[in-house]
Amino acid sequence: MNIALTGFMGCGKTSVGKALAELLPEYVRIDLDEYIESMAGRRISDIFQEDGESAFRDLEAHALAKIFIGAKSGEDTGEGRRKIISLGGGTITTEPCRKLIHEHSVCFYLKASSDTLVANLLNDSTVRPLLSPDGSHLAEPQLRARIELLMSERTHLYESAADHIITTDGLTYEQAAAHIISLL
Ligand code: S3P
Numbered sequence: 001m002n003i004a005l006t007g008f009m010g011c012g013k014t015s016v017g018k019a020l021a022e023l024l025p026e027y028v029r030i031d032l033d034e035y036i037e038s039m040a041g042r043r044i045s046d047i048f049q050e051d052g053e054s055a056f057r058d059l060e061a062h063a064l065a066k067i068f069i070g071a072k073s074g075e076d077t078g079e080g081r082r083k084i085i086s087l088g089g090g091t092i093t094t095e096p097c098r099k100l101i102h103e104h105s106v107c108f109y110l111k112a113s114s115d116t117l118v119a120n121l122l123n124d125s126t127v128r129p130l131l132s133p134d135g136s137h138l139a140e141p142q143l144r145a146r147i148e149l150l151m152s153e154r155t156h157l158y159e160s161a162a163d164h165i166i167t168t169d170g171l172t173y174e175q176a177a178a179h180i181i182s183l184l
Contacts, residue, residue: 002068002083003027003180004101006158007110008151009089009128010121012173016110017086019177029084032091036063048129060088061096068104090130092161093154101161108180109162114151116169118144 003020005013014031021029033044036059040047047056067085085105091097101107112120121131121143131138131146138146159165164183168176 002085002105003184004085004087004105004107005110006087006092006101006107006161007089007112007168008117008147008154008158009131010117010124011089011110011112012120012168012176013086013089013110015173016168016176016180017084019173020084020180023177023181024084026082027084028081029086030067031086032060032063032067033086033088035067036060036088039063039066043127045127045129045132045135053129057090057094057097060091061094061100064091064097064100068100090154092157098157098161106163106184107161108183109158109165110168110176111158111165112168114144114147117147117151121147 005017005020007013014033017029017031021027036047036056037043039062040059042050044056047059064085064087067083087097087101092101118140121128122140127135130150131143137143164180166176166179171179
């Protein structure tokens with residue numbers, strides 16, 4: 001079965017995906033945000049800014065279907081191999097993606113406290129449209145408030161999409177990956 005990693009922005013989905021791929025060389029690793037950017041030929045921040053969140057969510061569902069169900073010839077989504085997919089933080093907010101995740105993967109929710117998320121996001125230069133509304137990074141109090149608001153809207157979605165919940169506070173990415181493997 002494919003492995004899908006979900007969780008809030010900054011929880012470590014990409015890094016845990018990389019650590020898992022080291023331990024599971026027979027799987028192919030795909031980062032959904034990177035896949036969307038290469039499919040669309042545009043940065044996620046530009047897609048949000050120019051076309052809006054709803055257009056991004058449509059692209060996200062399209063990309064996920066291609067990854068799970070199959071790409072047109074010539075595209076390398078690791079056809080025939082099992083996949084480790086680091087989802088985007090909001091992938092579980094739309095029904096088509098929730099259905100794809102449910103049908104095609106074992107899903108792990110990387111659950112991190114707001115303290116961990118704030119610390120990770122303050123250390124990360126990636127522009128995330130939902131956390132950088134005007135393209136500039138929020139100061140800590142505003143960042144924390146934004147995380148807590150979005151988490152209150154999304155926690156039930158992460159939990160219901162997940163087959164397993166991994167509490168990652170205090171774990172290294174390698175420890176989180178080893179924990180996931182122990183549950184496969
Ligand atoms: C989003 C999370 C981002 C990216 C987009 C929207 C979200 O991915 O997909 O900016 O809605 O939480 P990461 O969780 O990898 O930052």
